Amino acid sequence: MSFAWTVLVVVFLLPGAYCFSRDEFPSHFVFGASTSAYQVEGAADKDGRKPSIWDTFSHAGNGNMYQGNGDIASDQYHKYKEDVQLMANMGLDAYRFSISWSRLIPDGKGPVNPKGLQYYNNVINELISHGIQPHVTLHHWDLPQTLEDEYGGWVNRSIVKDFTAYVDVCFKEFGDRVKYWTTVNEGNVYAMFGYDIGILPPQRCSPSFIANCSKGNSSTEPYLAAHHMLLAHASAARLYRTKYKSMQHGFIGFNILAFGYVPITNTSGDIIAAQRARDFMMGWFLNPLTFGDYPDIMKRNVGSRLPSFTKKESNLVKGSIDFLGINFYYSFYVKNKPDKQHIEDRDYRADMEVETIDLIPNDTSIYEVPITTWILQDVLDSVKNDYGDFPIYIHENGQKTFSNSSLDDWSRVKYLHEYIGSMANALRSGSNVKGYFVWSLLDSFEILGGYEISYGLYYVDMKDPNLKRQPKLSAEWYANFLKGKPMDPKVMIKIEKNPLLPSHTFFLHNAK
Template identity: 50%
Template sequence: MATRSLLLVFLSAWLLLLLLLLQAVSSLQLTRSDFPDGFVFGAATAAYQYEGAAAEDGRSPSIWDTYTNSGRHPEEGNGDVACDGYHKYMDDVKLMSEMGLEAYRFTISWSRLIPSGRGAVNPKGLQFYNSMINELVKAGIQIHVALYHLDLPQSLQDEYDGWISPRIVDDFTAYADVCFREFGDRVAQWTTVLEPNALAQHGYDKGDLPPNRCSYPFGSNCTGGNSTVEPYLFVHHSLLAHASAVRLYREKYQAAHKGIIGINMYSIWYYPFTDSAEDVGATENAKAYMILHPLVFGEYPEAMKKAAGSRLPFFSSHESELVTDSFDFIGLNHYTSNYASSNSDVVKSPLQDVTADIAALFRDPQGLEHVLEYIREKYGNFLIYIQENGQGGTDGSMDDVERIECLAEYIAATLKAIRNGANVRGYSIWSFMDLYELFGGYYKSHYGLVAVDFGSTKRRRRPRRSASWYSDFLKNNAVVKVEDGFASAASHAQL
């Protein structure tokens, strides 16, 4: 009997240990203090979507103004007023400080700072950005600046077709020089271009973003273009312009300003639609279009070369050297995962209601872990910032529990990736407040921690429940609990 009792005790101990191990695997509790020293949490906006004042104080039209005022998408409106951030930025910085934001990522409007695209600097534009940056400095908020997000002055688009011409490299570098010179002493992080891989597709293939270029049958209702060639030209010149600006910054400003500089990519994790070799291959091809390969190896990946053939530009030896290692960090805008298939008739987007499984894939925090592991294994363990992540709500609810759950899951996924060796040093929510969104304008998708009343001329701001949750996490080291990779509404019931 004694032996049997000892055996039962022994088995019970092992069962208890097994249960504890299973709980450890399936459950994760984290706080702000669990992240490494130097890690920063923030939120983001972008100029045209936030500033408004589209025709004030010397600002000239950008390709975005032309697009939204073309009449092609009347239901989406335009960014003429947006959040009126141009006039309300001081109150907004105060809100950021009260929330406990550690960093703020915003973009500069090229057409506000240098209205003609090159040459004379607009003093009012210079004053606006200096004033906003100074307010952020006073609030102790780390400043992250992106130089380009669809704010190309329309004059450059008219003169030489903008980004599909190699002439853009010199003009962008000169514009970057002004920004580095005027603001660099206070900017901790520079991002040259946001999402060039996504902008290539939507601006030059589908044509549903500025400058609205595409060709049949790949897009419709466009002003002109060639969907088979121009997306590759845009990416190529974006990489060259980025690399040129990075070289300038490193040679002329970095030693004194002590900032870092990089580029941003839109990140999607791809799963094969089936287990077939063809779909697995399609998945790898899709990942190649994140466009990291040239920045590490100085040339396009074989998958792109094979797919595009002679339509894909090539780097000269000088350009290859310029582009290689032209970053201190890579920024990722990551929201979702997707399926890839070799069968073009298969619908691969989780946003389309093909099956419940595909639709459920939209919120996939493990996909972020996969992306970070993939980058580390394929390209190297370089410095990464998650520069955008979030969830939109169609109804604009103030009690946005689903957004809280989503943010908790992705923040937990970021920490898990770090513990597995990923060199991630920042996470920012899209977006700090409701904005004029790329797809849907003002009313179809609300991403903001702070709600904005777009029906009022005063553009009243009201922090949502998610803003209080994020503030509690940042300022009070509140515990976030995630089970099986997913947060539950019950875990946030006390907010």
């Protein structure tokens, strides 16, 4: 096959793949990659950092799901300059990372750790020097353990004051260079999995549930934790807007994990159940952030266990986001499943009154994240129609593979091609999407699989004392897309001949 033909026509990807290029996106649309502090930094006991609830969870056995911890992880604490250079070489516009509260303020409140402060200043300055926007998440599931021990962390209202003091330090010290702040990552999943099911830190749940929790109450604590996250976020947003925004001109957002919910039948029961699932998972946070109160269905199904907002709190929470961060991976069929338990005896999942069933296309391995771009578009449309047309950043989206998989990660290339293409479609259909971040930049310590699975664009050899980074095929594909360049002809021929990829035409922009 000739070089020109190989460049122009590649047998590639999924039905419906079409011509798109970086040039189709607005100049302000940002492409990036994401990580979080505990998953990549390492240096867990170095330079004054103290444990977070994630340290405690991993050292206690990760809920008996897998082995490992983030003590060393990808060691970005020591290798941040190398990692920023990888980002620059790839052509990333932005990097989404989180600040470790227990590295910056080791006891959760009180004195600031100067070495932690210097580290984040160094990271931010390195990013800026390479023209990469820092997008900072202030809490990515790693609450300082001291606050959990002192008063129960997010289930106690005291967290609002301490979180506000923590973010005040961040705004003051980093806000001259950071313009995009996300207060909490995946508040909905953090509340459900950490306080109802108990398989994520801080591993709180009722004794009879899935995890072996030593404390907690699955009937009340998910709702308390979520309520205090909303109040803490709103307090942080008010602080930023009144004290910093006029000087720093930044933006405050909140992040949720959006599941796709599809009724398993066209019956009214299942259709209503799918909407109820959306109300419980997304409306749980978006309704207060938009309208100042929880969805009516939650009030009915949860009753007195659902905290209420005062008028002042409602006004504080309402309108407190400048943008919404969405993480998107999985979709489910939904079946109506009324729960006959007494309302006061139920937990969060029972309150939802649905049964969810994995939605996995026939041509997708059960070990892969299924590609459901049309459902992501439906999520974007639903958010716009139900809650308003505020800016949205896709903060996480990615394909998992086994950690020992080949650098030729075909399934991830296919996944990125489809979802980035769907971003162009979303913009054409009027979605107010402002950016797309791949999860994740590096192979790291994954919350549901440790080092046994990977999402990284770069492979990190955890057995190598230097933790060498190696680009996967997906990193090359992403870099070439961002730079408007075709892939290496040899790689493209290999893609064309790869039997794992269905045959469809894909035109490579800027082919010579």
